[in-house]
Amino acid sequence: MAWIILIISGILEAVWATALGKSEGFTKLWPSVVFGVALVASMGGLAWAMRTIPTGTAYAVWVGIGAALTVGWAMATGDESFSFVRMLLILGLVGCVVGLKPVGHE
Structure with a gap:
């Protein structure tokens, strides 16, 4: 169960990071609200x-989950440019993070 909660928390990290960028320094209400709620839930x-x-x-x-999803979402929405090199680097990051689970406990 802890792994499922951790994955959901990583997804919420991408949500709050994206919302933070969209809040324009907390000058936009709804992105700021989404940021706060997602931040608390993610950290919890x-x-x-x-x-x-x-x-x-x-x-x-x-x-790792938060970073990969944040960059992936930004590329998918056109906020950041897409390149195959960037995609390969993100996949490498995800591969390394996934690799931590089988070697995490002794």
Whole structure:
């Protein structure tokens, strides 16, 4: 269950990061509200998952999911340019994060 919560928290990290950018320095109401709600939920889920998943592994997975989804969403919506090199680097990041699960516990 902790892994599912951690993955959801990573997704919420991408939500709050995107909303933060769209809030234009907290000058737009709804992106700012989405940012606050997603931030609290994301951090809460990370904290909950870290009760059973080692801190380093949990944090790396959380950041990796959030970073990959944030960049992927920005490329999909046209906010950032797409390139195959960027996509390969994101896939490499995801591969490394996925690799942490089987080697996380001894």
